[in-house]
Amino acid sequence: MAELLEVENLSKVYERRILPWKKQTTVALESVSFKLASHSTLAIVGDTGSGKSTLAKLLGGAEQPSTGEIRLLGKKVHSGDHKNRCRNIRMIFQDPATSLNPSISIGQILEEPLKLNTQLTANQRQDRIRETLAMVGLLSDYIWHYPNMLSSGQRQRIALARALILQPKIIVADKPFAAMDPSTRSQMVNLFLQLQADLGLSYVFVSHNLNIVRHISDQLFVMEDGKVVERGDTQTILADPKQVVTKKLLYSQQMLGTKKG
């Protein structure tokens, strides 16, 4: 059977015209190839500007790659092929407060992608919305609420519900836990793990918290200056990092608990 996700020679170069006859190019992501099986999680770590978010955006279809291709279950995802990608790969952003439109009710927020991407009838859509809300641990009453009536933890769940509503196979999340409170964060981590166990979802996480990365991911990419400089099994890399960047990242968190070095 074909691999869930195959990525080949994916890269991104940004070009900026600084003068009419002169262009400045930035390589945001150097060519990278990898595979992601179902039920598994890829975590991407690295410093600011190392290309983590660029890779996430290319996978989620929020940006067009300069080279390379993405295959889903053996079928090439074309840059124009929004429907197929939208349904199977969904993105979640760091701050749901700004990514959820405050003037639209939760019911409408969740119905929108169904209207755009499926042939479901109005009744079927309502059923799907209810099921999805239950999946993220919210009562169906929430369809009448507006985003600003919810706590930040509930908004995170709505953002996740919006990603899940099309029953995707892969969720790409850019620092989903960064701004969360401790108890919200652990609830969300549990929810992600549970959805993976129940639905076989795969995740691509951009993160800067190695404690969380260690806990939730199978594969790890460490990025620096647009390159994936170290990659492999998460536990192996974290136990025995080879690259200086990885060691640095790990060092900064390993001091945890040892205090005042």
Add this chain to the structure above:
Amino acid sequence: MLLDVRNLTVTLKTESLQVDAIDRMSLSLRAGSIHGLVGETGSGKSLFARALTGTLSDKWHVRADRMFWQGEDLLRLSDERRNQIISRDIAMIFQEPSQCLDPTRTVGEQVSEAIPNKDLSGGFFSRGSRRKERVIELLKRVGVKRYEQCFSSYPHELSEGLCQKVMIAIAVARRPKLLIADEPTDAMESATKIQILRLLQKLNQSKDMTVLLITHDLEAVSQYADEMTILYSGQSVESGSVKELLKNPFHPYTDILFKSIPKLGKLEAKTRLNTLPGSVPPLQHLPTGCRLGPRCPNAQKECVVTPKSVKTKGHIFSCHYPINQSK
């Protein structure tokens, strides 16, 4: 003790609502320590800082059994005297430092303004150059490598990390006894975050400046703070040395907070994290008694009465049914 606050209550009074956003909270700061003030969003951390520095508006009422600053009760002083002490001894930095700086003026101008005149020896005419020297010295001290360039930059030209360093330079210019850092590294990348926390640690050690580190980032507190106070929904949960609390928490909330960090909980990958059900109650619907009650695994009938704070074995905690009490 540098600061000793006992049973601080901060009440929000509006036409439709009267509620104790902070309910009999206590906190003691040992001079020279880094003290973490930890709690989830809305637990009252910033409110505490504003109550202490007297920067709350009229709709807030502040009461306390005492609020001793170096042995002097701030609540019994005239506003004028109190403001004098606070502006002399206490400095604050916040999250989103770039928003706190004036976008229309250079870093050099803004840091220079924070330097007290008495620091500048020499006659009136040599002050200008003395001032610049002192600004550069401050920028160096907070770890700005390209200080000359930084001096003549505008805030928008600097990264968030650099802006925070500048804010710290401004804060320490007056040599405060206490620096209150309210979520100073919120939303920063880990490398930058660590630079800032290390800087605070360095200033704490070399300048004997006490730091109150306000955050919801438990990882940062367990790594950088000596002591910590945990707040839940405006009530004190537990305080004591970080080491001791990590090893032997008495309050159920402390226990669950630490267990929610995979590494500290020593969990196998992909297993469930220990966590509380539900979410923090909104200010309009606070439970009576112990506010953790509806979410607490140990709650019993008695918990509808607010637990008194108890001091044993170096912990101060507020709970009717504490854990780890054997021995």
